[in-house]
Amino acid sequence: MAATTTTTITTLPDALGHFGPYGGRYVPEILVAPLDQLEIAYDQARADDGFRDELENLSRRFAGRPTPLYHAKRLSRHLGGAEIYLKREDLLHTGAHKINNCLGQGLLVERMGKKRVIAETGAGQHGVATAAACALFGFECIVYMGEEDMRRQSPNVFRMRLMGAEVIGVDTGSRTLKDAISEAMRDWVAHFETTHYLLGSALGPHPYPRMVRDFNSVIGREARRQFLDLTGGLPDVLMACVGGGSNSIGLFHPFLEDERVKMVGIEAGGRGHRLGEHAARFSGGSPGVLHGTYSYLLQDEDGQIALTHSVSAGLDYATVGPEHSWLHDQGRVEYVSCSDEDALEAVKLLSRLEGVIPALESAHAVAEAIRRAPDAKGQSFLINLSGRGDKDIGIFRENMPGLG
Amino acid sequence: MSRIISAFERLRRENNRGLVAYITAGDPSPGHTVELILALEQGGADIIELGVPFSDPIADGPVIQKAGERALRAGTTFPKVLDILRNLRTRSEIPVIIFTYLNPIMRYGFARFASDAAAAGADGALLTDLNIEEAGLYLAEMQKHGLDPVFLVSQTTPDDRLRVLSRSSAGFVYLVSRAGVTGERDRVSDQARRLIERTRRVTDLPLAVGFGLSKPEHMRALAPYADAAVVGSAFMRVIEEHQDAPDLADRMCGLAARLKEGLRIPVEAEDGR
Numbered sequence: 001m002a003a004t005t006t007t008t009i010t011t012l013p014d015a016l017g018h019f020g021p022y023g024g025r026y027v028p029e030i031l032v033a034p035l036d037q038l039e040i041a042y043d044q045a046r047a048d049d050g051f052r053d054e055l056e057n058l059s060r061r062f063a064g065r066p067t068p069l070y071h072a073k074r075l076s077r078h079l080g081g082a083e084i085y086l087k088r089e090d091l092l093h094t095g096a097h098k099i100n101n102c103l104g105q106g107l108l109v110e111r112m113g114k115k116r117v118i119a120e121t122g123a124g125q126h127g128v129a130t131a132a133a134c135a136l137f138g139f140e141c142i143v144y145m146g147e148e149d150m151r152r153q154s155p156n157v158f159r160m161r162l163m164g165a166e167v168i169g170v171d172t173g174s175r176t177l178k179d180a181i182s183e184a185m186r187d188w189v190a191h192f193e194t195t196h197y198l199l200g201s202a203l204g205p206h207p208y209p210r211m212v213r214d215f216n217s218v219i220g221r222e223a224r225r226q227f228l229d230l231t232g233g234l235p236d237v238l239m240a241c242v243g244g245g246s247n248s249i250g251l252f253h254p255f256l257e258d259e260r261v262k263m264v265g266i267e268a269g270g271r272g273h274r275l276g277e278h279a280a281r282f283s284g285g286s287p288g289v290l291h292g293t294y295s296y297l298l299q300d301e302d303g304q305i306a307l308t309h310s311v312s313a314g315l316d317y318a319t320v321g322p323e324h325s326w327l328h329d330q331g332r333v334e335y336v337s338c339s340d341e342d343a344l345e346a347v348k349l350l351s352r353l354e355g356v357i358p359a360l361e362s363a364h365a366v367a368e369a370i371r372r373a374p375d376a377k378g379q380s381f382l383i384n385l386s387g388r389g390d391k392d393i394g395i396f397r398e399n400m401p402g403l404g
Numbered sequence: 405m406s407r408i409i410s411a412f413e414r415l416r417r418e419n420n421r422g423l424v425a426y427i428t429a430g431d432p433s434p435g436h437t438v439e440l441i442l443a444l445e446q447g448g449a450d451i452i453e454l455g456v457p458f459s460d461p462i463a464d465g466p467v468i469q470k471a472g473e474r475a476l477r478a479g480t481t482f483p484k485v486l487d488i489l490r491n492l493r494t495r496s497e498i499p500v501i502i503f504t505y506l507n508p509i510m511r512y513g514f515a516r517f518a519s520d521a522a523a524a525g526a527d528g529a530l531l532t533d534l535n536i537e538e539a540g541l542y543l544a545e546m547q548k549h550g551l552d553p554v555f556l557v558s559q560t561t562p563d564d565r566l567r568v569l570s571r572s573s574a575g576f577v578y579l580v581s582r583a584g585v586t587g588e589r590d591r592v593s594d595q596a597r598r599l600i601e602r603t604r605r606v607t608d609l610p611l612a613v614g615f616g617l618s619k620p621e622h623m624r625a626l627a628p629y630a631d632a633a634v635v636g637s638a639f640m641r642v643i644e645e646h647q648d649a650p651d652l653a654d655r656m657c658g659l660a661a662r663l664k665e666g667l668r669i670p671v672e673a674e675d676g677r
Contacts, residue, residue: 016537026506026533028463029569030580033560172469178460185462190584192560289507289533290460302481303511304459 009332010256012323017206020329023322025205027185027292034192039207041112046214051107058103062136063093065100065218069226069382074353082376084369085235086356086385087223089247096359096387097219097247098129098200104215106133109196116140116195120184122149122177122243123314123361124156125387126200131165133198141165144183148175149313156391174307177243177317181291201244202321205292209322216250223382224254235382237262237372241364242335243279243314245321247386252333262334265324266364268310269337275300279308280337281320282328288319295322311340311395312360314387342367344399347389359387360395407499407527408552408575411450412610412631421627421667424612425449425660426503426636428457428471429488430480432647437488438495443653444639445498447660451612453530453634456485456504463505463532465587467637470644482512486524493525501528501554501575509542518545528552528575536565536572543572554578557603559595570607576632579603579613587637589616592625600629623666635663 012019025035045051059065068091072084089097109117117139121127127143134141143160147169150157160167173179181204188197202212227235238255240248242265255261270278278284281296288297290305297319298306310316327333343360346367351357358366362385369381389396397403405413415422425444429437441452457472457480464472489500502521509517509531521529528551534542536555546553552575557566559580570577581596582589596613603611613626614634626633642659646652 024538025535026538027535028532028558028580029535029556030558030560030583032535032565033562173459182460182462186465186585189463192583288510289505291462292533294538297507299507299511301511303508304476305507 009330010253012326013206013210017209019209019323019326022287022293022295022325023206023209024294025292026289026294027205028189030189031192031205035205035207037112041108042207042211045108045111054107055104058107059100059218063099063103064091066222067091069223069230071230072354075350076373078353079370079373082369082373082379082381084373085227085380085382087219087251087382088385089219090356090358090362090385090388094125094129094132095390096125096129097216097250098126099132100218100250101200101212101215101246102126102129102133102198105196105198105211106137106139109139109198110137112196114194114196116142116191117198118142118144118184118187118195119198119200120144120177120180121200122146122180122316123312123359124149124153124160124391125314125359127160127165127167128156130198130200131160131163134165135163142187143167144170144180144187146170146174146176146180149177149180152395153313153391154394176308176313178305185291201246202249202323203244203291203293203295203319209293212246213249213253213323216246217253219247219250219384220252220254223251227382231380234258234261236379237264237381239264239266239365239369239381240384241266241315241361241386242320242324243268243317243361245324247384249321249323251384252327256332263332264368265333265335266368267335267337268312268315268364269339270309270311271340276307277309278337279310279316279318281318282335283337287325290319293319293322295319295325296328311343312364314359314361315364336368338364338367342371346370347396348400356385357389358385359389360392362386406550406552406575407497408451408501411499412576415450415631419669421630421669422450422612422632423448423660423664423667424451424453424614424632424634425639426453426455426634427639428455428468428475429485430457430475430478431471431640431643432474433478434480434484434488438491439653440643440656441492441498442496443657444660445496447657448664449498449660450632451499451501453501453503453636454485454489456482456502456508458505458508461505463585465585465637467640467644468586471640482508486520489524489526499527500525501530501552502526503530504532506531506534514542514545518549518551522549522551526551528554530554530556530578532556536569539572556580557599559583559599563602563606566603567606570603570609573609576610576612577603577607578634579611581613581615581617584615586615588618588641592617592622596626597629620662620666623663627667627669633663633667
């Protein structure tokens with residue numbers, strides 16, 4: 001019985017992109033055919049050893065894979081409970097896990113013969129990774145970014161432009177990730193013949209949730225092998241932050257059949273529990289459709305999408321990748337949230353004790369580990385440190401008086 | 405017989421083409437909408453697409469996006485749109501299609517939506533981001549309450565899918581004339597005519613063409629081929645620019661009349677059909 005359940009969990013989505021009731025495809029009709037073409041191109045590439053070799057080669061020589069698994073001994077000792085290990089995706093080229101997906105989709109774009117790439121970005125990490133991949137492959141690159149995010153993640157705006165991308169500010173709605181995705185979709189509806197939409201998270205219409213998950217699963221495959229090599233066993237608990245959910249599904253997916261490995265996804269608890277003050281979709285939302293997929297969604301009673309808040313731009317989004325909704329309902333992954341304040345404290349502690357400055361997004365996962373570790377003596381926690389904090393220096397400075 | 409089917413039969417008898425006018429309900433306020441619809445009808449609109457505003461309208465260009473924002477700020481919810489419809493029905497029998505995105509309707513519930521919309525006097529619905537693969541429950545409820553589901557087809561829709569979407573539609577089929585979001589363009593795309601020809605081959609339903617249409621010359625270009633033209637952004641731009649003007653309704657009526665004039669079929673084109 002248990003075997004059947006795990007097989008089902010790891011073989012999703014179905015042919016129409018469903019994870020249980022979630023996922024699927026809800027798009028303007030004109031995008032159905034381009035999405036079908038993308039799905040076919042992706043399936044062909046996946047079955048092709050040449051594609052896999054090329055991707056592996058680029059991941060190694062361009063992006064810097066494999067990333068280390070690091071035992072954070074001083075942090076563990078300080079907390080006095082669980083042993084904490086960090087999967088160092090922050091050490092990848094461009095500063096976060098996002099490059100895993102961008103290299104995969106970039107190779108796919110090359111195969112499809114398209115020359116123009118559009119992308120959305122929240123924290124700017126996906127935008128930077130897309131800009132780097134486009135420079136590498138020689139594609140025209142346009143990145144849509146909410147104006148609020150451009151302000152709070154300005155170093156990344158500059159980096160994208162330096163690598164030749166055009167960054168277009170979006171001034172509608174909350175001027176954050178949600179609005180950037182809407183604008184990218186509007187561009188794609190008009191230019192699908194020449195343009196690939198390089199969606200950066202495991203969400204949106206089928207086949208994106210599956211494809212983005214697959215390209216990021218290298219995180220979990222590597223981490224699983226490294227953890228076995230290092231300790232001779234598997235970790236007790238995996239932890240990763242969940243915005244759209246690409247770094248977390250990338251870590252979780254290769255462990256789904258390891259039934260004794262617990263998993264915790266950490267959402268942005270923001271500054272309060274009222275709608276508009278956070279981005280905790282599982283505790284504050286209900287299923288609905290946004291940006292082409294059916295998943296847990298922060299919405300008001302009329303089905304209008306709610307505004308969200310998080311100190312971290314990459315987690316500040318109203319819906320979540322559909323596979324997470326499925327894993328949530330199955331009880332396979334536990335989803336919790338962590339406040340802005342706790343994330344900022346986690347940044348300080350990890351920086352001081354380990355010499356590692358995490359991105360604000362990843363700091364949410366570190367914060368949950370800090371909360372749980374003291375009561376978890378004898379256990380091991382594996383945290384996906386999905387990105388580095390260089391881009392957040394401005395926010396740290398605003399929130400950490402006394403450091404200059 | 406549904407009001408939509410009667411409208412197309414009347415148009416056929418009169419050897420005329422239909423004007424489908426889109427208006428965002430509640431823009432600039434819910435109190436305006438009935439008067440504006442009556443003005444559109446007086447100007448010659450044959451069918452109304454009544455937009456329920458949604459916070460994240462990915463298929464719409466800036467004009468309809470802003471219309472939706474104004475309507476939401478004015479407190480327009482789906483129950484308020486039903487009030488508007490009920491008021492309209494005391495004064496007009498013009499066919500009305502509810503036009504919106506999936507999430508507000510899903511939240512309201514498909515069964516409740518179809519039953520309340522039919523009771524309020526709606527004739528059909530079009531949900532831009534509800535693809536046919538996911539539409540089973542919606543279609544069952546629409547049928548149960550005698551509402552016409554209208555689906556969009558586009559230049560990228562292959563013939564076998566055109567057939568499925570036409571078969572699932574009632575009243576008419578909505579043809580997206582070009583790639584891109586809603587909004588005014590200079591000329592009618594060449595894609596439009598090819599799509600009309602392909603769709604004619606798979607269905608007998610009337611064909612309405614929309615996206616990018618705003619001028620009488622667009623109407624003249626389509627009149628020989630399409631059964632109706634859909635205009636939205638041009639009307640919403642009038643509201644945007646003249647929302648406080650005392651003659652807002654007259655302006656909407658005037659634009660509808662000019663567009664409708666463009667849809668009259670020239671005698672020579674009639675022979676060529």
